[in-house]
Amino acid sequence: MPSFLAAADKDIAKEAGKILKKQGLDIRVDTKVTNAEVQGDQVVVTSESKGESSEESFDKLIVCVGRRAYSEKLLGDDSGIQLTERGLIDVNDQCKTNLDGVYAIGDLVRGPMLAHKAMEEGMMAVERIHGEKAQVNYDTIINVIYTHPEIAWVGLTEQEAEAAGFEVKTGSFNLAANGRALAQSEAEGSIKVVADAKTDRLLGMHAISAGAGDIVHQGMIAMEFVSSIEDLQLMTFAHPTISEAVHEAALSADGRAIHAIQRKKRKK
Numbered sequence: 001m002p003s004f005l006a007a008a009d010k011d012i013a014k015e016a017g018k019i020l021k022k023q024g025l026d027i028r029v030d031t032k033v034t035n036a037e038v039q040g041d042q043v044v045v046t047s048e049s050k051g052e053s054s055e056e057s058f059d060k061l062i063v064c065v066g067r068r069a070y071s072e073k074l075l076g077d078d079s080g081i082q083l084t085e086r087g088l089i090d091v092n093d094q095c096k097t098n099l100d101g102v103y104a105i106g107d108l109v110r111g112p113m114l115a116h117k118a119m120e121e122g123m124m125a126v127e128r129i130h131g132e133k134a135q136v137n138y139d140t141i142i143n144v145i146y147t148h149p150e151i152a153w154v155g156l157t158e159q160e161a162e163a164a165g166f167e168v169k170t171g172s173f174n175l176a177a178n179g180r181a182l183a184q185s186e187a188e189g190s191i192k193v194v195a196d197a198k199t200d201r202l203l204g205m206h207a208i209s210a211g212a213g214d215i216v217h218q219g220m221i222a223m224e225f226v227s228s229i230e231d232l233q234l235m236t237f238a239h240p241t242i243s244e245a246v247h248e249a250a251l252s253a254d255g256r257a258i259h260a261i262q263r264k265k266r267k268k
């Protein structure tokens, strides 16, 4: 890929790149692995970058891209269940296939290949079979990258919100000014909120921080309750917690953060 963490919000991806490189990771974008061979106790990897090919030896090679649904020979030839071009089982928003009474969930169907998404879909399918009206909200599925510090987000990135036609406003807060992060020597990272400038509605929350995977659940709950940035501003967050940075990020969306230099004009 031409950029690092292409799916993440650009600001968070940039910060993640900086933090992880500082930890010693050698991150190469726009680089294609073209061959890998075991030679003795080493793996010789050939890669191509900017038209040039090079060979390097490593102790181990982990291949962690390219997961796909395993639907080969899963269904009988005459099952009648429709698959997509990519071999996924074709389902609607309620996980129902083209056949009445047949549902499919998880990695075999569209959407992110995540355990929590699969579990919710499983519950929805069973409840639907029982005639209930369950519905997974696909707009609030959380993504977590379990690095240290963690990277996590829910909802739209700033770039996705702009592409979707929203007039976007954002707020962010750096953990270098968060008391708890400093006290536990984890003051790297930041929290960012993305909102609709017209309605003030929260559209996304993004974090690279200690416990980011837990932190963004606040964004998920807020989004489920259709909260505005002002709602988050008006709540009292305990001190000293990393969650205070969520409050400050929301405040900063209107130039009102109290532990940061304000670059935006304060909202009247």
Ligand SMILES: Cc1cc2nc3c(=O)[nH]c(=O)nc-3n(C[C@H](O)[C@H](O)[C@H](O)COP(=O)(O)OP(=O)(O)OC[C@H]3O[C@@H](n4cnc5c(N)ncnc54)[C@H](O)[C@@H]3O)c2cc1C
Binding pocket: 073, 074, 105, 106, 107, 108, 113, 114, 115, 116, 117, 118
């Ligand atoms: C290395 C790794 C790390 C991951 N880490 C995370 C993570 O941190 N967080 C997260 O949210 N997700 C993670 N995932 C993704 C997560 O595991 C999947 O999204 C989730 O398990 C999907 O659930 P599922 O029920 O659709 O499929 P599965 O959990 O794969 O279950 C499918 C089951 O069907 C069985 N099966 C297959 N074919 C047949 C057949 N023909 N007949 C009968 N049984 C069959 C399989 O044996 C399996 O038990 C990770 C995945 C991998 C591979």
